[in-house]
Every structure is written in structure tokens, then in C-alpha cells.
Amino acid sequence: MAATNSREALVEGLADAVGFVIGALAGWLLGRLLGFDVLALGEWGANAIIGWLLLLAGCGGGKWASNRWQQRRAAARALKE
Numbered sequence: 001m002a003a004t005n006s007r008e009a010l011v012e013g014l015a016d017a018v019g020f021v022i023g024a025l026a027g028w029l030l031g032r033l034l035g036f037d038v039l040a041l042g043e044w045g046a047n048a049i050i051g052w053l054l055l056l057a058g059c060g061g062g063k064w065a066s067n068r069w070q071q072r073r074a075a076a077r078a079l080k081e
Helices: 006-034 046-080
Strands: none
Touching: 006 046
16 A cells, blocks of 8 residues: 555554554464463474464464555545545
């Protein structure tokens, strides 16, 4: 999505960042809840890799949710014009 002015670019960037970070936290917490903590002390193994995959899936999910919100917002703005 291309922003038309600096305010829209700021909103777009912040929405992407917030979605990414919240998604990462959700993925990490889900991993901890399921016993796959990325930050647990110890050697690398299947648990750490699964934890990383959950964290990365959370990042992607948060970014996806951010994009969906931005698309709905852009559609609402287009209807007003």
C-alpha cells in the first residue's frame, strides 16, 4: 500500500511495527505455554526450533492482521471520497 502523505505513511509504518511486535509476543507466549521456549537455557534442539517457528508465525500473523486493518481503513477512506 502506498501512502499519500506523511501522516498516512506514519500510520502505515506504526501499524506494521505494532502488528509485527504484538504478533511476535503472541507467538513467543504461545510457545512458552506449549513448552517450546526460545529463550530457555540449554542447547539447541527441536524445542527451540519449534519455539522459533511459533515466534515467526506470530510475526507473520501480526503483519497479516496489520495489512488487513490497513486495507479496511483504505476502503473506508475511498468510500468517503
